[in-house]
Each structure stands twice: as structure tokens, then as C-alpha cells.
Amino acid sequence: MTILTERPSPQPKPEFEPENKTRAELITFGVVVGAPIVALIAAIPLVWGWGLGWTDIAIAAVFYVVSGLGVTVGFHRYFTHGSFKTNRALKIVLGIAGSLSLEMSVLDWVATHRKHHKFSDKEGDPHSPWRFGTGFKALSKGLLYAHMGWLFEAERTNRAKYAPDLVKDPDIMKLHKWFPALAITSLLLPGVLGGLLTWSWQGILTALFWGTIIRIGLLHHVTWSINSICHVFGEEAFEVRDKSRNVWWLAIPSFGESWHNLHHSDPTCARHGALKGQIDLSAGVIRWFEKAGWAYDVRWPTPERLAAKRLG
Template identity: 50%
Template sequence: MAAIPYDGFEPFPGRPPTTTTPQHRRIQVAVTALLVLAPFLGLAAAVWLFWGHGVGLTDLLLTGFFYFLTGFGVTVGFHRLLTHRSFTAKPALRTALALAGSMSFQGAVISWVATHRRHHAFTDRPGDPHSPYRYGTGPVGQLRGLLHAHLGWLFGDDPTDVGHFAPDLLAEPVMCRVSRAFPALCVLSLALPALAGWALSGFSLVAGLTALIWAGLARVFLLQHVTWSVNSLCHLLGTRPFTTRRHDRATNLWPLALLSMGESWHNTHHSDPTCARHGVDRGQIDLTAGVIRLFERLGWATDVRWPDPRRLAEHRRPLPDSEPLASSGPLPSSGPRRFDAEPVSADSGTARRDRVS
């Protein structure tokens, strides 16, 4: 996929017609709707239960446990390990993280990684699967783009070529098996909290049902929308303390830091994608980096790419880090560097580091 010239203002140009068959397209939309709407219905049920009866401590504890279990599967496993290779994990840990991330209802591991690598290769320009600037920088275009980046892109007919963006994972038998097991892992993601609630309550069916609603469906809903907010809000609101590629508008958005487990330090991440820590400044909470540090101390993770002070200094913008993001117009590189999007190389397993010219 080649980069298309883009001025930073206008809607992205049209793309060639897809080769997806109508039948395959209907199946795709139906499955996506199920993955999105089922957690929403669970949230509605949870709100109804809370309004009438409150929520028990067991349900809250199970919700928190499964939220962070599956959330770290996405942030530590899908994102920092498999997409960007921020560290090397022992095979058992690598597989466990892929399984946990697959239980988040965010897609099969190989397609998730391929889509995210594509996002980095073409951030906020034609080719980016979920840029909020897809429809331009005017008020109507921005609102439409925000909805597209948050949720609408999931229903679009713009498939990512996994053979191009994730050839390393396609060549890994274990990851292929985990990808194929995605539907079963979604069922397991709901069954485990239900069984835990049932068992911990003395085998009460009602307790199992409330655990299913809170620690299953409502938990999935919250994690999905926090992740999607990084795609949408973290390219529109926040600060940009570090330089990124031309047109890349990734921001740091502190209100999402805890729930996103450090992923909302998105500008820092886009400035140095392979770094294992995204919250690099004082007071920036990054729970994912803390988990990686724990794995490193246990000997389960090696070759961790921690922040390089020299690189941080080179990429830090001369403007104060409290400067708000300008929501329109092209974004030239700040400082002496110029960045252009490049495709993924088959041997790197991630988007190439920006070329300096």
C-alpha cells in the first residue's frame, strides 16, 4: 500500500473498489455488530440492576480482575509486544498474552496487529484505517471523522492486508491457532466470570448471572470504548509534547491514562513506537510499563526497549507541553526532522522507524 499525497486539510481521496463479495460483507457486518452490540446490551442490563439493587463487592472485584487481565492482554501483548516488539517474551508468556488479549472482543490477534501497524504506517493520512481526519478538518468533517475513528471504521469495507502488515505472525503457528480460536475465546471471556461468580457465591445462579453482566458484558463494553477512544480522542484532544511524522496528530490525553493502562500517552508513543514505556514524564501513569518491568524482573521478558533520554530530548518539541492541539491544518514536523510514512517491512514485524532526511 503506497502513501497517497495529502495536504492535511481535505477529506481523504477515494479508494479502489473492494473485492469483498456481498455475502462475505454481510457476514462481516453481522459479526461486528454482535461484538459491539452484545456488550452494550450488557451495560444496559448492568445499569438497570445497579439502579434497582446496587452491585455486590464480588461483582466489582471480578469486573476489575477481568478488565485488567484482558486489558493487559491488549496493551502488553497485542500492542507493545506483538505489534511493536518493545520487548521479547518467553513463548509461554507470549501465548498467554495473546490469549488474554483475544478475550477483549477486539478482534483476532493477527488482524488486530496488522491493522495497528497499518495505522502507524499511514497515521492521519490516506491509508490510516481509523483517522478522525478522514473527512477533512472542518467542523462537520471532524464530527463525522470522530465517529468513524471511534466505531464506524469497524463496519467499513476497508480490509487490511495481513500478509503485508503481519507476515511474521502468519508464519508463527501458535499465533495462527490463537487467531482461529478468537470466537471460542470470546465465549470463554464471558463464561469465566459467570462461573467465578457462581462458584464464589455458593453456586447461586443469580450471582452467576450478575457476574456475567458486570464482569463479562459491561467490562467488555468499557474496555472496548477505552481502546477506541485512543483511536479517536487521542488524535483530536490533548497535548503534543513530542515531534511525530508529518500529518500525525497523536496526542497525550491524561484523563484516559489509568483506564487505558498508559495507552493514552499516545503522542509519546507515536514519537517512539517501539519504546516499552509511553508515560515518560513525571506523574504520567503507565500501568502497562509497570507490568512489563515486573515480567523483566521475573526473567520472563528480555531486551526491553526502555526510554532513551537522548532520543526523548531530540524529539521533545520546543513549545510547552501544555500547548493545546490545533485541530485543523497540516502538521509540519517540529524541529529539524521530517517524517514520511513507509510500509511495513516483512523482516521487521512492525512499521519501520521514520526515516530522517
């Protein structure tokens, strides 16, 4: 007598296969995170020994502003959230400028940030400081993880799932492919400019130190502070489903990104610092683009939209 048993139905294959970062990428993250810390330790004797010239300050400032706004205006408000529309030329310029930050390619940056918004401060968030719990020890560990520990996770955020629009954009895919070349340019160009402007080896070395190592390190830690500090400390002015807060003292170096509470309350809004006294340099740049005719359909906040989610 044969006993018929029901064969288990085959499990469907996941729509999006997980993809891991390569060993080379993880090592690169380690160098990018660690080198600025070592450089800061060496900064005082370097300044005492060689001095800090106006050329170094100018090069570092220009690269910080260009790459920083490339992230805040380009990667974040334009590519990730669609806070405004623009022409093809400015789209490519913003993609290049953001890539000079060495934070990620535009494709990976956008995919990761969209995943963050989908699961903000819940399971699945790539960099929530609350992932280990609410106690002092757990939160301290979470702050470090949210600040930079998450970069060393092996699994990569799925690009096709979280950024399908960018995957279909030929310009974005070219920028993604060119990211290593743009990163090398960002690393070496300050030194080249320092040498040309001073015509000296010292000018090359000091420009590399301040315009590359310190500039990249400062920009990274300011950006990572939005993930860590702005999800634990600060003030809440708008209703949100997570722990996003406003941190006023980060507003200038982050170009307005630290007005994080309104951003999570209204992610597509082009201005994050919408209340009186909140300086938002990124919004000012978008306004300038709009007046020049380069940006349109800008999602500016309205009194009605602000009042709808305002606390108190």
C-alpha cells in the same frame, strides 16, 4: 494491408489480494458494539433491583485488567511493535489474554495497527478521525468513524502484508484459529465464576452483566478512544508526523496507552508515559516481567532518545 498494433501488456496481479470481512463478522461487530450501550442504559434499574456485590466487582476488575493488559502489553507493545522479547510461554499467555478482550484476533489486531502507523492520519489509515476534513461537522463525523465506525468497513487489513512475521509463527496462527473459542470463554466464564462463588442464579446473571457486558464495553470504548480522542484532543510534547496527542484522564483505564504522542514519536519504545507524572501501568508490568527474567531486550526510553524529539 495489415496494420500491426501493439498489444497492451498484461497488468501484473497485485502482490496482496484484498480480502473482505464476512457478513457474520460484521454482524458480530454490531452486537459487540451495541450490546454494551444497551446494557449501560439498563444498568441503573438493574443495580436498584438486584444490587451490585463485591463478587461482581472483583470478577469484572480481574477480567478487565487481564484482557486490557493483554491488549496493551501483548497485542500492542509486544506483538505489534516488538518493544521487548520474551519466551514462548509468555508469548502464548499474552496472546490468550489479549484475545479475551474480543477486540480482534492477535493476527488481525496487529495487521490493522501496523497499517494505522504506516498511514497515520493520512489516506490509508484505517481509523483516522481526520479522514473527512477539518471542519466541525467533518471532524465530528470523523471522531465517530475513528471510534467505532471503521469496524464496519467490509475490507479486511491484509494479514500477509502487514503481519508477515506473525503469519509464519505457528503459535500465532493457532491463537488466531482459536479466537472464536477464546471469545466465547471470555463471554461465559465470568457468569460461571459468579455462579460458583455465590451458588445462585442471581450471581450468574449479575456477573455476566458486569463481568462480561459492561467490562467488554468499557474496555472497547477506552481502546477506541485512543484512536479517536487521542488523535484530536490533548497535548503534544514530542515531534510527530500526525495528530497523536496525550490525554491524561485516559491514562489509568487505558493502562498508559493514552500517552499517545510519545508512542507515535517512538513506536517501539516500551514506555509511553516517559515524562514526570505520566503513569504507565503497562510499562510497569513489562518492568516486572523483565525483573522476573521473562522479558529481555526491552526498548526503554533514554534521555537522549527523548531529547531528540522533544518539543520546546
